[in-house]
Amino acid sequence: MLADLLITNAHVLTQDPAHPRASTLAILGGRILAVDPDADIPARAVFDAEGLTVVPGFNDVHSHSVWFGLGLMETALGDARSLEDVYSAISVAADQLAPGEWVVASGFSPLLLGGFQPDRDRLDEASGGRPVWIKHSSGHACTLNGAALDLVAATQDLTAGIEGGVVVRSDDGRPTGLLEENAMRLVQELMLPYPLETIEKALELATAHYLTEGITSVTDAGIAGGWIGHSPREFGAYLSARDKGLLSVRMQPMLVLDALRPLSGHEDDGGGLGLDAGIRSGLGDEWLRIGPVKIFSDGSLLGSTAYMSEDYVGCTHNHGYLQMDAAELRESALAAYRAGWPIAMHAIGDAAVDHAISIIVEAQESYGPNCFPNRIEHGGVVRPEQLDRIAEAGIVLVPQPHFITEFGDGMAELLGPARTGLSYPAAGLLRRGAVLPGSSDRPVSNGRPLDVMQSFVERLTPAGMAYGPAERITAEQALAAYTTGSAAATGTSREKGSLSPGLLADLVFLDQDPTTVDSSRIGTTRVLGTMVGGELRFLHPDLPIFPTSAKDNR
Structure with missing residues (x-):
């Protein structure tokens, strides 16, 4: 069998427990053909990585492209x-x-x-x-x-x-x-709305930038409606961008709840909220697939509108608020779930997290599992007993640790010491056996994965203060979050997340191993090349390390 590309002499962190380290990868048809093959495999192109570190492509599961x-x-x-x-x-x-x-x-x-x-x-x-x-x-x-x-x-x-x-x-x-x-x-x-051509241009610019940071997959957390959407036809811009070759990475857009409407059909179909013709989450392929429904429950910690069980420090009688009536929130979320839409509920304050957990648990118990895991987005403050319930119910909590690096001093002032220790948890999720993905909420925060990984590990504010240090994780765990963790959170573990035979050949070449350097230097790691589906889509301009034969694989 003739491989498309053979990568040799590499330091491969596969994220596959069965074969965690490797030096050789064979790629065929956009997927991993073999890892450290026992016999020589002929290939159309051979790349000597000269000891560079290779990791699976980074997957940001909460961004806004x-x-x-x-x-x-x-x-x-x-x-x-x-x-x-x-x-x-x-x-x-x-x-x-x-x-x-x-x-x-x-x-x-x-x-x-x-x-x-x-x-x-x-x-x-x-x-x-x-x-x-x-x-x-x-x-x-x-x-x-x-x-x-x-x-x-x-x-x-x-x-x-x-x-x-x-x-x-x-x-x-x-x-x-x-x-x-x-x-x-x-x-x-x-x-609004923006012209679709403008949205396509935005996607072209955003996804081209992602490649420079080693990002090969992204979940866009809310399109096509509400105050976060840009056009009722926004998903059409994603389709057009893909058709025109403008979409450089794999995308899983979430439609917002406002984009769904009551469904008609046979009385046995259960009604609910969805799209015409019964289109629902999961439609698509490994390049572009409709994700869960994005539902906003509360506001922003940065704006002191996230719904807390106690007042913000120094803000008497202000503990945030829900964005809709609690009963309406529950009814709408259950109606969407019943029609085949997994829930991704924005909940930052602990009072909002209570609502999110209750609604998702009720949905799962009433209607069974859906095509993707149910999620709670952000978790700005999550109490220990809430983490227990999240893990027990198999809910994915999606925190953004880089908020700490950029806004931690202001957030700590609003929350006070006790709640700061409960803010944007990571280690607590892993201790309970829950899924921990990597995400940024870009452009709210810097979305460069290696910087976010450093934030996972250090949890330091701009002033250098420790922010919830008990929630620090190791560099290995941070890398896993952006690879296997994100694949699990998006229901795509059978496609990506590790460099294993049969999985997509989405991978990144790094100039150092981010799991072995000092934590303060994780973010200094440079992305030298990014492959999506075995195609070299980004090459660092200052380091032309790839031979012509490997470049031609595009």
């Missing part, structure tokens, strides 16, 4: 460390636009500015009177200037109550420009 890709096309505020930085960036962007054209910026984080918010009048001045829409990095709030608020007020009542959202006002009753949670829909109704 369109949001991230759009951010690459918008005014970036992620590096702003003062309000003057914000005003300056808005001014520079506005100078390049026609009068009346919107200035759209993204990546703004109030926590990095001591909680301060831009002033609507200063934004008017900076933009030259153009409307300004600033998307916060949390995804749970945005800021408008006065010109943008006037456009919103022309068609909508800013004084009306909004379930699960707030139009923030100053003491004199004037809107400040800050819109929280569902109140963001006020501006989105003016600006």
Whole structure:
């Protein structure tokens, strides 16, 4: 048998317990043909890895690719460390636009500015009177200037109550420009939907970037509806991007609950919420497959809107809130599950986690298993007894440890010492035998897997303070989270997650072994090459290590 590619002289961390270390991989038809074969295998191309470390492709199970890709096309505020930085960036962007054209910026984080918010009048001045829409990095709030608020007020009542959202006002009753949670829909109704061509471009930019970081699979946590969607036809953009060769990595998009609607059919079919023709989770192939339904229960820890059982420190009578009535949340989630949609419920506060566990357990007990594991997204605060219930029910909790590295000081101040120890757990999940995947919530946080792995291991805030140190894990466990753990969380363990015969040849070449270096140096590991399905899709520009014959495998 003639292999497509033979990789030799490599330090392979297979993540396969039956064969954890290897030096040779044979690839055929986009899959692993053999690991350390007993006999020589002829191949069309041979690559001498010269001792480079090889690991399975990284799998981020909670990201937002369109949001991230759009951010690459918008005014970036992620590096702003003062309000003057914000005003300056808005001014520079506005100078390049026609009068009346919107200035759209993204990546703004109030926590990095001591909680301060831009002033609507200063934004008017900076933009030259153009409307300004600033998307916060949390995804749970945005800021408008006065010109943008006037456009919103022309068609909508800013004084009306909004379930699960707030139009923030100053003491004199004037809107400040800050819109929280569902109140963001006020501006989105003016600006959305995006053209599908724009969404395709965002996917092209995002997935090309993923390859540079060794990411070969991504789950997009919410598309096609709600305040996190970009078009009712958003999944169509994923299909078109794939058809046009713009989709560089494997994708598992989650549709949001808002995109589903009541199903008709025979009375024995059980009704429920879904898509026309009974389309449901699991449809697709190893390149593009519909994931679970994304359901929002509460808000953001960064914005103090996550639903806690106790008040935030220094915020009397504020412990967050649910985004919809609790009974409605339960009914809608069960209706979707009944129609074949596994649940991926956003729950950050421990009170929201209580609701999520109860709903998922009821769904599983009432209707049995679905095609993918049920999930709780984030887990900003999870009590020990909740971890017990999560493990017992086989629920996958999806934490983002890099929040600690970027926002940990602000989060610790809001939570206090006791709850900080319960925040974004990792070791506690593994001790209970639960699945621990790798994820980032990009672009809310940096999504580079090797940086997130370091956060898993160190759990240090920007000020260098230990944040829930009992939840630290080893580098080996962090690598497993981004490979086998993520495959288990997405129901794809039979396809990927380890470098084993028969599985997809998705792999990454690294310049060092991230499991053996000092924890402070895990993030310094460089990705030198990324293969998806046996095809070399990224080669580090400064290190042309692949022979021509291997490159030709594309």
